[in-house]
Amino acid sequence: KQEVTQIPAALSVPEGENLVLNCSFTDSAIYNLQWFRQDPGKGLTSLLLIQSSQREQTSGRLNASLDKSSGRSTLYIAASQPGDSATYLCAVGAGANSKLTFGKGITLSVRP
């Protein structure tokens, strides 16, 4: 059974800092890996998707990497801003039915 772990559960950083959010998974036979953002009381918004054959994806100040062999992914946020404050969830996709297994998320607070 796939298990996805995100540590720490919460993180507080000053504005402008570059930061890395970590995600680990137990089964390397994945279809893809996605990073989502969730604002309080809201649904999830997809940030980046890395297909299993890729190593990384970039969107603006965000960069996600994938190392299947070690079962790890990182989300790099450059020059953090207060608007980046949210919960970031990592999800691993397995199989043709696109089912996702989620981590518990990391709640990020960026202090002005």
Place this chain on the structure above:
Amino acid sequence: NAGVTQTPKFRILKIGQSMTLQCTQDMNHNYMYWYRQDPGMGLKLIYYSVGAGITDKGEVPNGYNVSRSTTEDFPLRLELAAPSQTSVYFCASSFGTLTGWETQYFGPGTRLLVL
């Protein structure tokens, strides 16, 4: 496009009552999913569907039922509400392209409280 819509936004149920959570998507996605999210936890898959008339259980299906009669709609039914079903429920949809590029689009969620 409205994307994925869910109704109601919030509901209080008494133990033993039943209700249906509605989910509709207008993106012509063939895959649809129901998740529940408990405080401090990730999302857990309840049921999913790969097309009209086809549904399958996810990780936590007990106490729930689904149907998929159209591409657009995927309602979730709670027959005998229990306090353990207090949660936030999210519906999601995606294209089933079998390429690994399928991202899921989520609705805003339904907050359910069972007392």
